Amino acid sequence: MDKKTIHLTLNGEAREWRVYPNELLLNTLREQEFLTGTKYGCGIGECGACTVHVNGAPRLACLTLALACEGADILTIEGLARDGKLDAVQEAFLGQSAFQCGFCTSDMIMMTRALLNENPQPTETQVRDYLRGNLCRCTGYASIVRAALDAAEMERQETA
Amino acid sequence: MLPTNTHILYPEFDYHAPTTLYEVTELLAQYGDSARVMAGGTDLLVQMKMERRQPSQVISLMHVNALQGISQNGSLDIGATTSIQEIHRRLPQLYALAEACNGFSSIQIMYMATLGGNLCNASPASDSAPPLLTYDARVTLKSKTAERVLPLERFFLGPGKTAMQPDELLAQISIPAPLPHSGSAFIKISRVVADISQVCAAARLTREGNTIRDARIALGSVAPTPVRAAGAERDLIGETFSPALAEKIGKQAAQEISPISDVRATREYRQQVAAVIVRDALLRAWERAQ
Ligand SMILES: Cc1cc2nc3c(=O)[nH]c(=O)nc-3n(C[C@H](O)[C@H](O)[C@H](O)COP(=O)(O)OP(=O)(O)OC[C@H]3O[C@@H](n4cnc5c(N)ncnc54)[C@H](O)[C@@H]3O)c2cc1C
Ligand code: FES
Ligand code: FES
Numbered sequence: 120m121d122k123k124t125i126h127l128t129l130n131g132e133a134r135e136w137r138v139y140p141n142e143l144l145l146n147t148l149r150e151q152e153f154l155t156g157t158k159y160g161c162g163i164g165e166c167g168a169c170t171v172h173v174n175g176a177p178r179l180a181c182l183t184l185a186l187a188c189e190g191a192d193i194l195t196i197e198g199l200a201r202d203g204k205l206d207a208v209q210e211a212f213l214g215q216s217a218f219q220c221g222f223c224t225s226d227m228i229m230m231t232r233a234l235l236n237e238n239p240q241p242t243e244t245q246v247r248d249y250l251r252g253n254l255c256r257c258t259g260y261a262s263i264v265r266a267a268l269d270a271a272e273m274e275r276q277e278t279a
Numbered sequence: 280m281l282p283t284n285t286h287i288l289y290p291e292f293d294y295h296a297p298t299t300l301y302e303v304t305e306l307l308a309q310y311g312d313s314a315r316v317m318a319g320g321t322d323l324l325v326q327m328k329m330e331r332r333q334p335s336q337v338i339s340l341m342h343v344n345a346l347q348g349i350s351q352n353g354s355l356d357i358g359a360t361t362s363i364q365e366i367h368r369r370l371p372q373l374y375a376l377a378e379a380c381n382g383f384s385s386i387q388i389m390y391m392a393t394l395g396g397n398l399c400n401a402s403p404a405s406d407s408a409p410p411l412l413t414y415d416a417r418v419t420l421k422s423k424t425a426e427r428v429l430p431l432e433r434f435f436l437g438p439g440k441t442a443m444q445p446d447e448l449l450a451q452i453s454i455p456a457p458l459p460h461s462g463s464a465f466i467k468i469s470r471v472v473a474d475i476s477q478v479c480a481a482a483r484l485t486r487e488g489n490t491i492r493d494a495r496i497a498l499g500s501v502a503p504t505p506v507r508a509a510g511a512e513r514d515l516i517g518e519t520f521s522p523a524l525a526e527k528i529g530k531q532a533a534q535e536i537s538p539i540s541d542v543r544a545t546r547e548y549r550q551q552v553a554a555v556i557v558r559d560a561l562l563r564a565w566e567r568a569q
Pocket of ligand 3: 217221257258
């Protein structure tokens, strides 16, 4: 088993990775790029903690081989703020204090961002449905759902 | 920084990323049993992490354009690596299949998982299999030297077992053009929404006025493979539809299956719930068959 070289875009920057076939996107992000915002919860797809965007769609980094990211455009929580300005979803999570321990916060924010990209004005039911694969042990979800709806409203006002 | 253990894929393997179907079949012919193709990886990587499978060669299908997408050529042809999310978005008129895709545990899994992977993994709990069985779907299997088409019913042999040979791959799933006045529905019961089914059922009905011209019923998580309830189907055809008939056929379908008890549900629970969801799926399918 030899390392292979791949090229990709990570948070807007070109990157070259040398990785073994059995390395996962998750451990490469955390241990090679030192981007530890993306979390390791279950490792088998059940908790959503490792959610990142790959080519614009939400994916689980714990079930994605690093080599499968050749040519991909990857966005993690660290790349969401632009020019020192937080994303509306991040602002809304702060506004609602939509976290306690914070372990799920990166994945909830990345998932909410993906939802609003697809559906800028979701209903509460649509928010809960979209976040169904992301677990939170602390908040009881109410503040997270409110934050997602706030973010949608903030963006609606910005574009109005 | 402290070392972390996020790298928990122990097995070692070589990784291939071919771009044509022919290259895939050549690799399969060369490596046979020691190779495994990978589509979305949502089943395969979990199995490799748990060391239930240890292929020495992993062949990604995700760069093979010929395996991707949906086209209409008389029948509806779905490439094996088309994602569950794309099928849900593009085929809303295939109610049962769209409902099954939308019922997948999470949005992330819907984006990653493929239809071909869902069938080839051959889990009794595959959500897409019951709807596809009610549509009389066929699968196209390809090897380096041959191609064959099988009815989906003959594809499943047991949990994790299919009619595919080690040198074959699933290239395409085809659904015959639906008869006019047909409707379908899928219902899944699970412990929480983000889980695989305890029991699921799909129904398709074709009507002629108030008479049932054609009927299919299929269930998941109630037998070693996804199954049709053939006796119940036969007793629907030619009859006048009524809620009482749906109720009776639901019970009959539940008698035709022999589920087991496991961590998700008991045998008795599965059988009782099967009767109810078959009834409800029939009622919905009939409404949609207007
Ligand atoms: C957290 C979680 C939740 C899930 N929820 C659901 C759910 O709600 N409903 C459900 O039905 N399933 C569910 N699954 C199971 C899984 O996501 C699906 O079965 C999925 O469709 C598998 O597709 P894949 O492309 O990821 O397959 P892979 O993991 O890539 O492959 C699965 C198997 O099929 C083989 N294979 C794949 N494609 C082909 C092909 N074209 N030709 C030959 N062999 C092939 C592979 O070698 C492997 O053995 C879940 C899985 C996880 C981890
Ligand atoms: S760590 Fe990836 S889903 Fe839990
Ligand atoms: S804030 Fe602790 S897991 Fe969600």
